[in-house]
Amino acid sequence: MRNRLLSFLSPVALLVAWEALVRLKILDIRFFAAPSQVLGRLVAMAASGMLMDDVSISLQRIFLGFLLGALPAIALGMLMGLSSPVRALLAPIAAAIYPIPKIAILPMIIILFGLGETSKILTVALSVFFLVLLNTAAGVLAIDPKYFDIARNNGASRWQIYWTVAFPAALPSIMTGCQLGMGFALTVIVGTEFLGADRGIGYRIWTSYQVYDIETTYAGLVVTAVIGWLLTILLQEIEHWIIPWRAAGQVRTSSVHTSSQEQSSMKRYAGIWLKAVRPFSFTASVIPVVLGGAAAAYYGFFNPWLFLLTLVGSVAIHAGTNLANDYYDHMKGADGPDSLGPSKVIQQGELSPRAVLGGAILAFALGAAIGLYLVSVAGSFIFWLGVFSILAGFFYTASPAALAYIGLGEITVFIFMGPVIVLGTYYVQAQQVSWPVVLLSLPIGFLVAAILHANNLRDIEGDRAIGKRTLASILGRHSAVIEYAILLGGCYLFLALIIALGIAPLWTIIAFLTLPTAISLARRAASTVDTKILNGVLRRTAQLHTNFGLLMIAGFVIGLFVK
Amino acid sequence: MGCDWANEMIGMAPAAAQAASPKIAVQHLEFAYPGARGGTIMALAGLNLAVPDGQFCCIVGPSGCGKSTLLRLLAGLEQPTRGNIAVRHDNPALPVNSMVFQGDSTFPWLTVRENVAYGLAQRHVPAALRVARVATFLDMVGLRSFSDAYPGQLSGGMRQRVSLARALANDPEILLMDEPFASLDEQNRLLLQLELLRIWETERKTVVFVTHSIDEALLLGDRVLLMSARPGRLLLDELVAFPRPRDPYTLKREAAFGDMAYRIWELLRREVNRARDIEMQGVA
Numbered sequence: 030m031r032n033r034l035l036s037f038l039s040p041v042a043l044l045v046a047w048e049a050l051v052r053l054k055i056l057d058i059r060f061f062a063a064p065s066q067v068l069g070r071l072v073a074m075a076a077s078g079m080l081m082d083d084v085s086i087s088l089q090r091i092f093l094g095f096l097l098g099a100l101p102a103i104a105l106g107m108l109m110g111l112s113s114p115v116r117a118l119l120a121p122i123a124a125a126i127y128p129i130p131k132i133a134i135l136p137m138i139i140i141l142f143g144l145g146e147t148s149k150i151l152t153v154a155l156s157v158f159f160l161v162l163l164n165t166a167a168g169v170l171a172i173d174p175k176y177f178d179i180a181r182n183n184g185a186s187r188w189q190i191y192w193t194v195a196f197p198a199a200l201p202s203i204m205t206g207c208q209l210g211m212g213f214a215l216t217v218i219v220g221t222e223f224l225g226a227d228r229g230i231g232y233r234i235w236t237s238y239q240v241y242d243i244e245t246t247y248a249g250l251v252v253t254a255v256i257g258w259l260l261t262i263l264l265q266e267i268e269h270w271i272i273p274w275r276a277a278g279q280v281r282t283s284s285v286h287t288s289s290q291e292q293s294s295m296k297r298y299a300g301i302w303l304k305a306v307r308p309f310s311f312t313a314s315v316i317p318v319v320l321g322g323a324a325a326a327y328y329g330f331f332n333p334w335l336f337l338l339t340l341v342g343s344v345a346i347h348a349g350t351n352l353a354n355d356y357y358d359h360m361k362g363a364d365g366p367d368s369l370g371p372s373k374v375i376q377q378g379e380l381s382p383r384a385v386l387g388g389a390i391l392a393f394a395l396g397a398a399i400g401l402y403l404v405s406v407a408g409s410f411i412f413w414l415g416v417f418s419i420l421a422g423f424f425y426t427a428s429p430a431a432l433a434y435i436g437l438g439e440i441t442v443f444i445f446m447g448p449v450i451v452l453g454t455y456y457v458q459a460q461q462v463s464w465p466v467v468l469l470s471l472p473i474g475f476l477v478a479a480i481l482h483a484n485n486l487r488d489i490e491g492d493r494a495i496g497k498r499t500l501a502s503i504l505g506r507h508s509a510v511i512e513y514a515i516l517l518g519g520c521y522l523f524l525a526l527i528i529a530l531g532i533a534p535l536w537t538i539i540a541f542l543t544l545p546t547a548i549s550l551a552r553r554a555a556s557t558v559d560t561k562i563l564n565g566v567l568r569r570t571a572q573l574h575t576n577f578g579l580l581m582i583a584g585f586v587i588g589l590f591v592k
Numbered sequence: 593m594g595c596d597w598a599n600e601m602i603g604m605a606p607a608a609a610q611a612a613s614p615k616i617a618v619q620h621l622e623f624a625y626p627g628a629r630g631g632t633i634m635a636l637a638g639l640n641l642a643v644p645d646g647q648f649c650c651i652v653g654p655s656g657c658g659k660s661t662l663l664r665l666l667a668g669l670e671q672p673t674r675g676n677i678a679v680r681h682d683n684p685a686l687p688v689n690s691m692v693f694q695g696d697s698t699f700p701w702l703t704v705r706e707n708v709a710y711g712l713a714q715r716h717v718p719a720a721l722r723v724a725r726v727a728t729f730l731d732m733v734g735l736r737s738f739s740d741a742y743p744g745q746l747s748g749g750m751r752q753r754v755s756l757a758r759a760l761a762n763d764p765e766i767l768l769m770d771e772p773f774a775s776l777d778e779q780n781r782l783l784l785q786l787e788l789l790r791i792w793e794t795e796r797k798t799v800v801f802v803t804h805s806i807d808e809a810l811l812l813g814d815r816v817l818l819m820s821a822r823p824g825r826l827l828l829d830e831l832v833a834f835p836r837p838r839d840p841y842t843l844k845r846e847a848a849f850g851d852m853a854y855r856i857w858e859l860l861r862r863e864v865n866r867a868r869d870i871e872m873q874g875v876a
Contacts, residue, residue, distance in 0.1 A: 175697060178669050182691045183711035183762065193710070197701035274701050274742040 037390045041397060045416060048401075052409045062244040065412065067251060068398075069405030070244040079233075084252060087222065087230040090146070091214045091260075094153025099210060102161035103203055109162070110169020111195060123162060131156035131213070132220045144225040149218065156217045157210035161203065168202020169195055201275065204268045211264055215257050230256070305355065305374040305385060306348040306392070312571070313446055313477055314347040315340065316578030320473060321454025323585035324466055327534065330459040335406065339454050342399030349392030350422055356385045357431075407457045414453045421445050436500045438485065439478045439516075447474020465532040468523070472540075472581070475520035476574040482513050483570045486554060487563035506558065514551040520577070521547065533581070534588025540580040546573055613680060614642035615766065615798045616666065621675035623661055635661045637823035639675070646796045650809035650832075652860065653819030654867035659802040660694060662824065663768050666800060667691045682765060687711065690764035692772040697755045698743040705730070705739040707754050711762040729757040732787065749780040756784065760791065766798045774804065782840060785811060793837060806853050806860065811840050818859055821867035828859055 044064045050056040051063035074080040109116045135152050142148040176198060180190045222231025230252055237245035269276050322336045359375045359382055374380040404412045421441055424432050432441050451470030485499035486509050492502045501509035524540055527533045554566050618641040624632040635658040643649050653659050664670045665677060667689055681688045698707050705726055712722045730736045733753035743751050759767060773781040803809050809816045810832055818828035834843055843849050
């Protein structure tokens, strides 16, 4: 489990370090394109249709060459395995030709077949052929002779023995040969396209290198890696499909699903995940993003496409954080089955801890990809903001010295779910830092901190018992209640301030409509120790955050149209 | 295989020949195979045997005495070095023999159903008949609910039952069984022995059953043969006259059973020791 997280984090860390080194100008940008630039170039290539064109022609060459090489190799390999004269005849030739790098045969093939498609496909076919041939022959030779006896005793003819015993028994080896061959096919096609091609991914890498278009060169490498990865997955899927007995080997009982059962269980599964990501909490990230966007629009910058990406990216990261939180709280034992807080999918056995962690990684990966693209558009500032957000997210619960466990939860949430998101969204639109925007983000920052504080106030006893030191459990209930009131009060104080300073349009004053709710919440929190009632306070604080944020956004939008 | 050998005996009408001639006739059988150091190893030397139609014939002997080789010769999987094997094939529509091999002998790449149907499919038995026979024998060995499982999903005992069902589904004239229950636990072995007895008592097929267990031979067989250490010859050939249907626990309480088992064991023990000596010489 830990290893899985590490194997996800190591490439991310590499990318982040790489980006950082380029942005700090430690790596020379002429030789090392930053990951965000590469991604930006990829998006541009995809938009222009060039990427599709290159990939499809390369894939076409790979597939044709693969089939042309693999099919005869399987037939001949079977013969080699079954017949010792054929083996004696072919083995020395295969052994002699096999070690020659197939790319080295390319000149000969070009002499014979010219520079067209034929020579490229043949080169691929040749490199696939020997790998599949030798693996197939070895697979047939390794078959336990008892299977041939059984087949003969059951009346199988020679031909039937080939089909019902030799071929299926050798299939795992044949598949191994195909997998190796596919890897070679990709290597060879890229090399082949360096020379005398006018399209294709190898061609793109080579020509961009010749004109020092280093971003395209890197983009080509990334595409090659992704193609290789997808081909591997494709072959694994095919293997599952044609060698079902291998996949079935581990399971003891066979269960038969009808398609309708599967469909309804799919639906149920989707429902469980929807519950696991806790969509109702998304307002905490959606509100500041929309607020940042509204503020940017108010100040005259708005790109709907970038805004949408920002929104999706931040929701993905929020979902990932929720899942990671569930996972680590479960691992640390903070959330028992009777805990009121999290989605309980782990505690109730609806999802395994492993699945939850996997979901978190997937959500983070989506968020990271979008983030990388936004960096390529908006530059270094967004990158560094992103790096600090990731670190904060990681140290919030995952690390040994988790911020949430040493009383720093509220301040972290205040900074990152307030100013950082609002300013980040604004920066993506405007590509400039603006202190007024930081100020106008503070009210909802206070409220989001109040949500967390209400949570910790409710859990004060439980957290003390397991040694989770939140601000509430450190301060004690009396001071914690006062702090809750201060957080709510701060919100309205700063709203008044930004209106007075003219940072926000006067219309945002409508957010004061929520003030009575805030006052009643502060009173209610002070008057009870009942966790049920405090749970209600928590829920209504989150509601307050949403309502307040929506009203403030509405104020900006009205201000935009009624100046 | 010299199937018609018995029928061609001088001057006999086919019906009379059928009544008189054995189902399996083995004469002066020798089998040698190349040894590790260039010499030849004699597995069988001058073996004579006649098995009448419908007899359940058990062969006991020390490890490495050539019991399995004899079965493989009877199945036609090996050819004799010298001597003669004649197996009478009465119904050309049915296979003359089916073997239950020693150890796991299911095809891992076929489902349980496909494994049992394998022989039928190779002989192009019509699909409807094939399905019915497979279902019958899967029920018999209690694996109907595992029809679509692969052998890798089953326990060793279940796989052995699949092999047994495959041989029975072929409906052969002769069943050749090479220590079919050796790898099973005590309880499963007992259940399958009873099942085999039940099937045999209704179908009365000719069976040649190789085992290392004297008890098993006496429980199942009409006749017990004891083979010597290599090269294999017959040391003992006796009819097992206990009445059928047999029950293992009542049978074992009878004095006659104990006496017979003891007598065979005394002979077998000598051969086991001799077989060990031969192996030691092989090592030295």
